[in-house]
Amino acid sequence: MEEKIIDENRQGEILMLDQPVRPVTYKPGRKLLIESYGCQMNFSDSEIVASIMANEGFTTTRDPEEADLVLLNTCAVRDNAEQKIRTRLDYIRSVKKRKPEMVIGVLGCMAERLREKLIEEERLVDLVVGPDAYRDLPNLIEQVDNGQKAVNVLLSREETYAEITPVRLNSNGVTAFISIMRGCDNMCTFCVVPFTRGRERSRDPKSIVKEATGLFAQGYREVTLLGQNVDSYKWNITGKGEIIDATQPSVNFAQLLEKVAQINPALRVRFSTSHPKDMSDEVLETMVRYDNICKYIHLPVQSGNSAVLTRMNRGYSREWYLERIASIRRIMPDCAISSDIISGFCGETEEEHEDTLSLLRKVKYDMAYMFMYSERPKTLAERKYEDDVSPEVKNRRLKEVIDVQMQSATERTKVHVGKTQQVLIEGISKKSKDHYYGRNSQNIVVVFPKGNAQPGDYADVLLTSCTAVTLIGEVVKIYTRENYSIL
Numbered sequence: 001m002e003e004k005i006i007d008e009n010r011q012g013e014i015l016m017l018d019q020p021v022r023p024v025t026y027k028p029g030r031k032l033l034i035e036s037y038g039c040q041m042n043f044s045d046s047e048i049v050a051s052i053m054a055n056e057g058f059t060t061t062r063d064p065e066e067a068d069l070v071l072l073n074t075c076a077v078r079d080n081a082e083q084k085i086r087t088r089l090d091y092i093r094s095v096k097k098r099k100p101e102m103v104i105g106v107l108g109c110m111a112e113r114l115r116e117k118l119i120e121e122e123r124l125v126d127l128v129v130g131p132d133a134y135r136d137l138p139n140l141i142e143q144v145d146n147g148q149k150a151v152n153v154l155l156s157r158e159e160t161y162a163e164i165t166p167v168r169l170n171s172n173g174v175t176a177f178i179s180i181m182r183g184c185d186n187m188c189t190f191c192v193v194p195f196t197r198g199r200e201r202s203r204d205p206k207s208i209v210k211e212a213t214g215l216f217a218q219g220y221r222e223v224t225l226l227g228q229n230v231d232s233y234k235w236n237i238t239g240k241g242e243i244i245d246a247t248q249p250s251v252n253f254a255q256l257l258e259k260v261a262q263i264n265p266a267l268r269v270r271f272s273t274s275h276p277k278d279m280s281d282e283v284l285e286t287m288v289r290y291d292n293i294c295k296y297i298h299l300p301v302q303s304g305n306s307a308v309l310t311r312m313n314r315g316y317s318r319e320w321y322l323e324r325i326a327s328i329r330r331i332m333p334d335c336a337i338s339s340d341i342i343s344g345f346c347g348e349t350e351e352e353h354e355d356t357l358s359l360l361r362k363v364k365y366d367m368a369y370m371f372m373y374s375e376r377p378k379t380l381a382e383r384k385y386e387d388d389v390s391p392e393v394k395n396r397r398l399k400e401v402i403d404v405q406m407q408s409a410t411e412r413t414k415v416h417v418g419k420t421q422q423v424l425i426e427g428i429s430k431k432s433k434d435h436y437y438g439r440n441s442q443n444i445v446v447v448f449p450k451g452n453a454q455p456g457d458y459a460d461v462l463l464t465s466c467t468a469v470t471l472i473g474e475v476v477k478i479y480t481r482e483n484y485s486i487l
């Protein structure tokens, strides 16, 4: 309650005279540089942080030289992710040496993992804030302004930042992310996320629909619903399926997807990440019913071998996974599927690795993210298993995985050539200012001459050729933002 009163004072809405009013120490017009690393959820969180800081009078900049406050929103998923951030931090610190009044903060998963250590080791870091503590940023920054270092890494069972309207950063004005849940309860043995993001919790569906509706009204035409395991989204329902408040409707992921799809047929809906153990046919059937739910599923397998999957505590076998793939193909033959693969997990034998290659050949993913296993402190794998595959073997196996996957991707991209498909135009192609790029429903990038279309328009594009992962085409018909009724 106390926190709420402080909050209200800050926004000047209600002044409780018996409460001390926080002195305003900010210089007006301070500039914030916020950089995001890691998964889409982190990018989405940075937009919440930007919103909280905008309330405090900060505007954003991309130039460290110009920034009064630099926040790095960090990832801890693999060691090389952390190394990259440390290199960037070194650079930011070199800027601070020249302008000591600059405040440097580390946010996100590395902040949560390393906590005070970041201040002790990296003496020029002023602020360490975990993913559930962003509402506290104004207080923490005030502490720093008063000459102290500040840390808040408390994780929460409730925080979803539901009512905070994100400030869209680096936006193309067409596509946006919406976080629908936070945390993860799965405890895959290799993964640091449950430790850095805390327990799983879902966000109020009303606030999700409101945010998506608002984005559509502002001209956005695609939203991606984000969660570490979207299939376990649940509102007003316990993990055992019991309704919490009988006077309120309960909502599962398939129902949430439907609510968002119903906002407008011209608003595309995507989602990520699906978990093979939880992805239901109800979700697949909902996808079929709505043309505006994109036909693309990210369904990370991690390994093609059941014994490895057991050691990873993924909760499914190779056979279960292949059955889920068969269901997708049966219910939605035109659906694209992508995956994540880890090479060289603890105890992975040559035969087990071969099973991953054979699964890749069988499924033929449209796209995959592929990684070498990186041991993470505190995870179950670190405590229970030995990281016993040598870096050379991990590297060689990863190369083999990438080779097989590249063949599949090339094959899968070619399937679209000769067809006319609807593309949402996102912006000007990086390679040519005379071309636009957008995506088809299957999430493949399509490049074509601009003509007189605009970003945010839909175009029917005849796909004439392709590279390994990009389709090239020409516009057959444009559906402008004003003329969606003909869609």
Ligand code: SAH
Pocket: 077, 078, 190, 191, 192, 193, 227, 228, 229, 273, 274, 275, 300, 302, 340, 341, 342, 371, 372, 373, 374, 375, 376
């Ligand atoms: N929630 C998602 C994944 C989030 S992390 C899911 O369950 O699929 C994104 C990916 O990073 C994972 O799918 C995994 O492939 C990879 N990853 C996670 N921890 C890793 C580690 N310790 N070493 C290598 N890759 C890892």
Ligand code: SF4
Pocket: 184, 185, 186, 187, 188, 191, 192, 193, 194, 228, 229, 275
């Ligand atoms: Fe990590 Fe597993 Fe949770 Fe994904 S589902 S975030 S891999 S623990």
Ligand code: F3S
Pocket: 037, 038, 039, 040, 041, 042, 074, 075, 076, 077, 108, 109, 192, 193, 196, 197
């Ligand atoms: Fe990285 Fe945290 Fe996302 S560890 S992958 S930023 S949840």
